[in-house]
Structures are given as C-alpha cells and as structure tokens.
Amino acid sequence: MDATRAVVQIDDLSFRYRDDSDAALQNLSFTVDQGEVVAVIGANGAGKSTLLKCLVGLLSNAEGQAVSVDGAIGFLPQEDWLDPYATTKQSLTLQAKLSKTRVDWNDADFQAWLERLGLPALLDKRTAMMSGGQQRRVALGCALINRPSLLLMDEPTNGLDVNAQTELWSYLAPSAYATPLTVLFISHDMFEVENRATRVLALHQGKLLEDTTPAELVSRAGVTTVTLETKRTDHRWDASEEAFTRIVPGSTFQKTNPQAHRLFLAQEPTDSEISALLEVCRDQGLAFSIRPSHLEDYFFRF
16 A cells, blocks of 8 residues: 555635634635544644544534545544443444444454453443543544544543653554554644644744744744743843843844743854843843753744
8 A cells, every 4th residue: 555645635625613703714725645643733713623633524614625534534533422321332333333333342453452452350340330530531542443544633631641641642653553544633733833742833823834844843943042031020121132132133022921931043042142131030030941942842933
C-alpha cells in the first residue's frame, strides 16, 4: 500500500451556520496523507470543532468543492459520552453495532487489539467505577473499533494527568498498527501539539493561517523567550519595551496579561545583553526568566 496516499482531501471548504452572518470556515484547502499526525490549533471560535464536524459528517450543508475521506472514520469527542452504568464490553459492543463492525470476542486478532489498548482488565467494569484515564481509554477503543483509516480527536487529553496523557498517546504509536493510522486532533495544549504532531494547521477566524511543522512555527516565534512579570498593576510597560528593544535590537515585545509580558528574541542573547536585561529588571522591579522558545510562544505572538 502506498504510504503517501491522501486520506483526507479538502478543496475550498466553507461553512456558515444559519444564525451567523460570518462564515465559520472560509475556503479551506489541504490534504492529509496516510500516517500523518496533524494538530489543529487556534483560539476559541477559530473553526476547529466545525472542521471536525464537517469531516465526520455531522454538518452536511458545507459549501465547497469536496470533503473526501478515504476509508472509515473514528471519532473521539471532547465530551464524555460513555453510559456510566455500562461495562466496557457493552460500550464496545454498542459502538461496533452502530458502525456496522463485526466483532468476534474469541478471535485472536481482536483479543490482541484489546491487549494493545489495555482493555481486557476493564471489560466487565462499569464506566462510573473507572478513573478518568480509564474512561478515556475505553472511549478511544470505541473510536477505533471500526478499524478506521482516519482518527479524529477533539482535545483528547483534556483533564487527564501527565501519566494518562502519555498512556493514551502510546496506544496510537505507529508500531501498533499494520497500516499506519492517520490522526487529526484539536488541542489547546501546545506542549502536546509540539511533541505529538508531525504537522500543524493553525486556524484564525475560519481561515487557514498556517500549514507547517511544529518546529517551523516555533522558529517563527523566535529562538529565545524572556518572560517578565510584576505584581504592580500600574507598571509602565512602554518604558520596559523601550529599554529591552534597545538592548536587543530586532526583538519583539508583547503583552501576555496586565502584569506580564514576553520578549521574543530572534537569536540567543549574549552574556552582556543578558546582564543588561537583568539590570533593567532590577531597576524596574520585574521578575525575569529566560528559556528557549516553544510552540506556546507562537500562539501568543500570532
């Protein structure tokens, strides 16, 4: 099988809700190849959930030339939907029936699939008796029961602790599938996006703003980020900006909130520049931290 076949093809997709004069999606065009893990990012209202709903077929009056998915779709929604009184086996059986998927509980391949997802120990356990991580694992199993070519996930690790997040992503490792699984997910967790996605689609007001790799987006934010904070509500940030941008020419100063700003540097600062920045911070009563830029900085800056 061609590992580069397009699983998703979208050509000039637009969508407008009936009660809204503004288009939720505007002329989106992109493809997703087999085996890609694509993150969709953007502020609330950017069109992320609308895009997933168009892909899964929940919104059928979309304008545009084509929304094409090659193969079955699995969908892991953000909201918990499992019946609290159902066992895992009952939830999987129901989802298999809804997706018209034949399940043989005695089949060795199916049992191996359950093992990969860590589900055998949960088969007779009711949803209400499970931890959040276990519930998410069962929901993932329901999304994958029909052996989809494309898995859509809406904030898949929202509310999970770090261990549960890592565990969930381990079940999607390429080594677990004979045919590479294609994943498209929404997330507000920029650490998750930076470390899990091979590609990022950034939406803004329904338009596709960026289509590139996480590393490329990080590089656009800068090489180094300086975080500046104060407890005062009347601090003169204009004076700070003037001082910092004079010390490091070409840097960008941006507000995070009324008591915090970020300074984005296009290159690593020299020792003398760091000393000068620290001196200004002492004079102005600012807390100062410096680190390599990451994807969250792109989100704040753009």
